[in-house]
Amino acid sequence: MTFLKQHQVNTTSALERCKSFTFDVNQQAESLRQWEQRYNQHSNGLFSGYLDELTLGGVHFFEEFTNRTLQQQCCVKDDNLWLGFSLQTQRPKINNSDVLAGQIMTRPSGIEFELITPPDFHIYGLVINKHSLDTEMIGADYDLWQNKSTHLQVSKATPYVSYELAKLISLLLGNNNSPTGSMHLLDNKTPERVKHLTPLITSKVADLLTQTEYQQHQVSVSQQTAQRVITDITEYIQETGNYPLTITELCQISNVSRRTLQYCFEQGFGVSPIQYIRDCRLNEIRRVLLSEDNQHSIADLALNFGFFHISTFNAYYKELFGETPTQTIQRAGHYHHPVISQATPTAL
Incomplete structure (x- = not known):
């Protein structure tokens, strides 16, 4: 199979952003980085599409739109793992298998596959580089790297994971056509802010994938281990006053794997470890906000405690x-000076 030559991109943690609009199916196929692929158009009319991409911390995020039915011959390159999904009601097919709502398609590098996409189709994607991410976050032994099927089975977690990943990509790209709304997370941010956000964002991806893995491979742990x-x-939080911002940190503190955690x-x-530590951080932020000597803004507190988007934090x-x-x-004053009512003793 002869593929069109693709762009090359390094795997550093620097922020790389590109959005391209195309009016030819071959041009669309050439636009996506880190891929070898060829598109054939199979519905009538002029083609149009766009590709919105961002590389951050070893993860290549993208959203792709195509207005015609396409047969895509694809292969991801260079020790990468692809995960793709769509929130639309019209469904794609991968290797002639229907992709159900909420399912995440996945292929490792070097394995060709065929994707059939319907007209007016949005698809989200992640291309994760094995070598540029912390191996404790998504390591070589992570099950998704070894997955031989074309997609993850639908489970309790998978539709939630698909939506949360789509929301994260929407935040990063700020695409007006996104089904989850237009919010841009990184526009006009200083390099220092991007550097601070990068581990939070990549950890978020790993956390969501861990939830999918948990549903795929459930086992029991003893009550003593859980406790x-x-x-x-x-005890770590109480003794240090530090609130871990990532699941990787929680694993290091408790000396267990992500799945065991x-x-x-x-x-x-x-509850999930994500919800537990999030609630802990929210409670600490509340204590700071209620403090009479608080000098921090809400936005700064949110970011300092690992909430990288203010609207999500507020929700x-x-x-x-x-x-x-x-x-x-x-209402802080009311909390500092509570009104205590005392019932009048009833006469005997």
């Missing part, structure tokens, strides 16, 4: 506490 892991993390919290605490905060951070500040 020990939870205790280790709780997930099992322990799901089975022992009733989590309101869901947990029933009020916005601004309302907490406005």
Whole structure:
């Protein structure tokens, strides 16, 4: 199979951004980085499409739109792993298999596959480089690297993971055509801010993929192990005053794998480790906001505690506490001076 020559890109953690609009199916096939591929058009009319890409911290994020039915012959290059998904009701096919709603398609590098996409189709994608990410985050032994099937089976977690990954890509790209809305996370950000965000974003990707793995390969852990892991993390926070921002940090503190960590919290605490540590950080932010000597802005506090988008932070905060951070500040005085009512003793 002869492929068109593609662009080359390095795997550093520098921010790389490119958006291209095309009016020919071959031009569209040539535009996507880190791929060898050929497109054939199979519905009538003028072709148009776009490709919006961003490389950050060893993960290549992209959204692709094509307006005609396409047969795509594809192969991802250079020790990479591809994950693709769509939120649309019209579904693609991979190697002549239907891709159900919420499923994530996946192929490692060097393995050719065929993708059939319907007209007016948006597809999201991640290309993850094996060597540029922390091996403890997504290592060589991670099951997705070894996956021989064309897509992950639909499970309880997979539709949620697909939506959360799409939302993250939308935040990064800020595409007006995105089904999840237009929000740009990195526009006009200083290099220092991008450097701070990079490990949070790549950890978010790894955390979501871990949730998918958890649903694919459930096993039991003992009650003692679950309690020990939870205790280790709780004591670490109490003793150091530091709140881990990534699952990798939680694994290092508790000396367990990402998957075991997930099992322990799901089975022992009733929530995911992501939700647990997020709630811990939200509670600490609330304590700071209620402090009479607080000099930090809401946005700075959110970022310092690992919430890299203010709207998402506000939504989590309101869901947990029933009020916005601004309302907490406005009502702080009431919390410092509670009104205590005493019932009048009833005469005998």
